[in-house]
Amino acid sequence: MHEKERHRIILSAVQDRPVVTVVDLCSLTGVSEATIRRDISTLHMQQKLRRVRGGAEAITPPQFVGLAGRPFVVNEALRINEKQAIARAAVALCEDGDSIIINGGTTTFQMVHPLASRRLQVFTNSFPIAEHLLKHSKNTITLSGGTIYREQNIILSPFDNDVTRNFYARRMFMGAQGLGPLGLMEADPLLIQAEQKLIGQADELVVLVDSSKFSQRSSLVLCPLERISTVITDDGIPDAAAAMLEAADINVIVAHAGGAQEEEAAS
Amino acid sequence: MHEKERHRIILSAVQDRPVVTVVDLCSLTGVSEATIRRDISTLHMQQKLRRVRGGAEAITPPQFVGLAGRPFVVNEALRINEKQAIARAAVALCEDGDSIIINGGTTTFQMVHPLASRRLQVFTNSFPIAEHLLKHSKNTITLSGGTIYREQNIILSPFDNDVTRNFYARRMFMGAQGLGPLGLMEADPLLIQAEQKLIGQADELVVLVDSSKFSQRSSLVLCPLERISTVITDDGIPDAAAAMLEAADINVIVAHAGGAQEEEAAS
DNA sequence: CAGAATGACCGATTATGATTGAAATTGATT
DNA sequence: AATCAATTTCAATCATAATCGGTCATTCTG
Numbered sequence: 001m002h003e004k005e006r007h008r009i010i011l012s013a014v015q016d017r018p019v020v021t022v023v024d025l026c027s028l029t030g031v032s033e034a035t036i037r038r039d040i041s042t043l044h045m046q047q048k049l050r051r052v053r054g055g056a057e058a059i060t061p062p063q064f065v066g067l068a069g070r071p072f073v074v075n076e077a078l079r080i081n082e083k084q085a086i087a088r089a090a091v092a093l094c095e096d097g098d099s100i101i102i103n104g105g106t107t108t109f110q111m112v113h114p115l116a117s118r119r120l121q122v123f124t125n126s127f128p129i130a131e132h133l134l135k136h137s138k139n140t141i142t143l144s145g146g147t148i149y150r151e152q153n154i155i156l157s158p159f160d161n162d163v164t165r166n167f168y169a170r171r172m173f174m175g176a177q178g179l180g181p182l183g184l185m186e187a188d189p190l191l192i193q194a195e196q197k198l199i200g201q202a203d204e205l206v207v208l209v210d211s212s213k214f215s216q217r218s219s220l221v222l223c224p225l226e227r228i229s230t231v232i233t234d235d236g237i238p239d240a241a242a243a244m245l246e247a248a249d250i251n252v253i254v255a256h257a258g259g260a261q262e263e264e265a266a267s
Numbered sequence: 268m269h270e271k272e273r274h275r276i277i278l279s280a281v282q283d284r285p286v287v288t289v290v291d292l293c294s295l296t297g298v299s300e301a302t303i304r305r306d307i308s309t310l311h312m313q314q315k316l317r318r319v320r321g322g323a324e325a326i327t328p329p330q331f332v333g334l335a336g337r338p339f340v341v342n343e344a345l346r347i348n349e350k351q352a353i354a355r356a357a358v359a360l361c362e363d364g365d366s367i368i369i370n371g372g373t374t375t376f377q378m379v380h381p382l383a384s385r386r387l388q389v390f391t392n393s394f395p396i397a398e399h400l401l402k403h404s405k406n407t408i409t410l411s412g413g414t415i416y417r418e419q420n421i422i423l424s425p426f427d428n429d430v431t432r433n434f435y436a437r438r439m440f441m442g443a444q445g446l447g448p449l450g451l452m453e454a455d456p457l458l459i460q461a462e463q464k465l466i467g468q469a470d471e472l473v474v475l476v477d478s479s480k481f482s483q484r485s486s487l488v489l490c491p492l493e494r495i496s497t498v499i500t501d502d503g504i505p506d507a508a509a510a511m512l513e514a515a516d517i518n519v520i521v522a523h524a525g526g527a528q529e530e531e532a533a534s
Numbered sequence: 535c536a537g538a539a540t541g542a543c544c545g546a547t548t549a550t551g552a553t554t555g556a557a558a559t560t561g562a563t564t
Numbered sequence: 565a566a567t568c569a570a571t572t573t574c575a576a577t578c579a580t581a582a583t584c585g586g587t588c589a590t591t592c593t594g
Contacts, residue, residue: 003539017363017386018405019271022583032541037584053548054269054583127410131398134415143394143422145412145430148401155410162429163412270549289573299551304574320558321573 001029006039007048014049014058021055080110081257082210082234087111089232089255090173090208094120098170100202102129103195104154105175107208115139123167123201125155125194142167144197149190156194164197172202178216179209181244183225185218192220204229211236225250268296272384273306274315279383279403281316281325283376284347288322294524295351295380347377348524349477349501354378356499356522357440357475361387365437367469369396370462371421372442374475382406390434390468392422392461409434411464416457423461431464438496439469445483446476448511450492452485459487471496478503492517 006029013020013028025036044051050059087110094100096119102108104126112132115122118139124130125144133139144164146157157164174195178185184207186192199205205227211234225248232253245252273296280287280295292303311318317326354377361367363386369375371393379399382389385406391397392411400406411431413424424431441462445452451474453459466472472494478501492515499520512519 016405018275018384019269021269033583034541034585035539038540052271057271127397127401130394130415134394134417140414142414143410143412145410145422145424147407147409148397150401155412157412157430157433159430159433163424163426166424166426300573301551301575302549305549 001031003039006031006035007043010036010039010043010056011048014056019052019055019057024055079210079212082236082255083107083110083208084113085234085255085257086208086210086232088114089253090206091115091118093171093206093230094118096120099123099168101167101169101172101198102126103172103174103198104129104152105191105208107175107210108173111173112136121169123164123169125164125198126153127155128153152188152190152194154191154194156190160197164201167201169202171204171206172198173206173208174198175208176213176222177218178213179207179231179241180214180217181225182221184222184228185216186220186222187218189220192222195222199223199227206230206232208232210234211238211241214238214241268298268384270306272296273298273302274310275383275403276380277303277306277310277323278315279380279399281323282399282403283380286319286322286324291322291348291351294348295355346477346479349503349522350374350377350475351380352501352522352524353475353477353499355381356520357473358382358385360438360473360497361385363387366390366435368434368436368439368465369393370439370441370465371396371419371458372475374442374477375440378440379403388436390431390436392431392465393420394422395420419455419457419461421458421461423457427464431468434468436469438471438473439465440473440475441465442475443480443489444485445480446474446498446508447481447484448492449488451489451495452483453487453489454485456487459489462489466490466494473497473499475499477501478505478508481505481508 009029010020010025013025022033022036022040026033029036040049040051040056043049043056047059049056083106086107091111091114099121100123102111102122102124104124109126109129112129115133116137118137121140121142122133123142123144127148130141130143133141142163144155144157145162146155148155176184177187186195207228207230209231214237228248228250230251230253231245232255235254235256237254242252276296277292280292289300289303289307293300296303307316307318307323310316310323314326316323350373353374358378358381366388367390369378369389369391371391376393376396379396382400383404385404388407388409389400390409390411394415397408397410400408409430411422411424412429413422415422443451444454453462474495474497476498481504495515495517497518497520498512499522502521502523504521509519
């Protein structure tokens with residue numbers, strides 16, 4: 001068996017289990033312990049895994065599932081003030097008793113805080129959002145069924161015939177990677193899949209994007225501008241973007257970090 | 268058992284209850300007290316938990332964990348050793364890679380700890396189980412869709428056309444309020460609804476009941492004895508009950524709190 | 535044939551479990 | 565309250581077993 005082949009096996013095994021022992025890998029590859037140790041050493045040097053006594057474990061990029069409130073550690077800190085203001089404005093649109101859909105994402109996650117004191121019917125595909133609302137609010141939570149994708153922190157089902165199709169709401173809230181003339185852009189195909197499933201289950205589509213998103217471009221278009229009812233952003237929105245949204249007959253809400261919010265009507 | 272596996276289990280257990288004793292962890296992992304003490308010491312140094320006399324506690328103070336519903340919490344402490352032993356025997360039935368269904372309940376919840384060091388495909392309708400496994404294990408988690416009922420801590424959908432129907436597993440594990448000649452008994456109609464939805468999605472139905480459940484009677488019969496493949500209980504099972512199960516051609520596993528388990532074949 | 539990879543061997547290191555006495559906790563009695 | 569005995573928990577020690585890092589002979593590869 002070639003070295004590279006073993007390395008593949010080792011890396012694969014290490015992903016599968018919390019730890020793999022040297023003996024495990026021996027019987028898995030059929031080579032001697034000495035060789036496995038050498039392989040582990042090599043892979044350890046290449047940062048492909050971590051070497052521990054008795055075997056190896058997967059290198060876990062900073063634990064992404066934190067405790068309630070900080071699920072997406074990396075993105076979370078970015079433009080946090082803008083996101084909070086935007087999320088606050090989004091929740092302000094809702095009245096107690098409303099049915100809403102919240103798509104998973106770092107911006108939409110910020111909605112949980114203003115939602116803590118409300119009582120709505122919330123449908124979400126985000127595990128952290130559901131968890132937080134369950135623990136810290138009295139909202140009614142409905143979850144979409146499916147497998148939990150740890151990386152994106154969303155629940156996704158490959159089937160079309162799930163609860164999602166039975167939940168209909170007044171508004172759906174979602175974030176995005178970018179917002180341009182072509183429409184709503186997303187980077188992750190998995191997120192596209194999740195979001196497209198939810199779009200259409202609500203009367204109005206409300207998009208939460210901080211102003212930096214107007215300059216972002218991604219490869220994947222999620223939906224055209226026409227589908228969007230409302231965009232909530234911060235006051236850094238470029239004039240060109242505002243004009244574009246206005247031309248598309250989209251209601252634009254500019255949330256100010258201070259806490260107030262103003263509405264620039266379009267149409 | 269490898270050091271890292273133990274650490275996972277310990278960290279998992281410590282989240283579950285305010286304190287875990289050294290003896291608890293011994294029977295949970297099957298290693299000696301000395302080793303557990305050393306592990307706790309190590310994890311204490313790594314700030315992963317706090318060491319206290321007699322055992323360890325979570326680093327985060329009395330944070331009301333995922334078990335929001337009060338009944339869940341009070342039930343949790345009752346017959347905890349039996350439940351743990353039973354849950355351990357249940358997990359011992361599974362091999363890595365298996366697909367299993369875990370129905371929500373306090374006994375089945377105990378399966379999360381031995382599962383912490385495993386890698387399975389787990390389908391559940393219990394939010395706490397999903398949450399715990401998501402945070403403390405590498406298992407693949409699939410959730411049933413629907414509304415979260417806080418009291419029972421389960422996710423339930425009024426619709427029949429959800430993911431549940433698409434997930435098929437080798438075994439389904441469930442608890443019950445009682446087990447008698449009429450079959451499996453449950454007290455809460457909501458639980459009945461949740462459980463009946465899942466039964467039939469697995470080859471074998473494995474029932475986890477501590478021996479006190481054989482004297483319990485409830486008004487609602489969930490399913491007849493014939494549907495049950497295996498019953499896992501503790502050594503307090505009355506002879507009459509054992510005879511009843513044997514007559515029904517049910518495989519009975521008696522889990523001993525010590526850690527070992529023995530099988531009393533039935534037919 | 536040269537160079538690298540591999541496997542076997544061996545002393546050194548480390549983890550584990552049992553034992554023991556010290557320390558802390560409990561609770562029973564004064 | 566205060567003391568003491570019984571129990572539990574702990575830390576230190578040691579023997580055993582597992583694991584490791586090196587050396588060296590052998591095999592594979594180009």
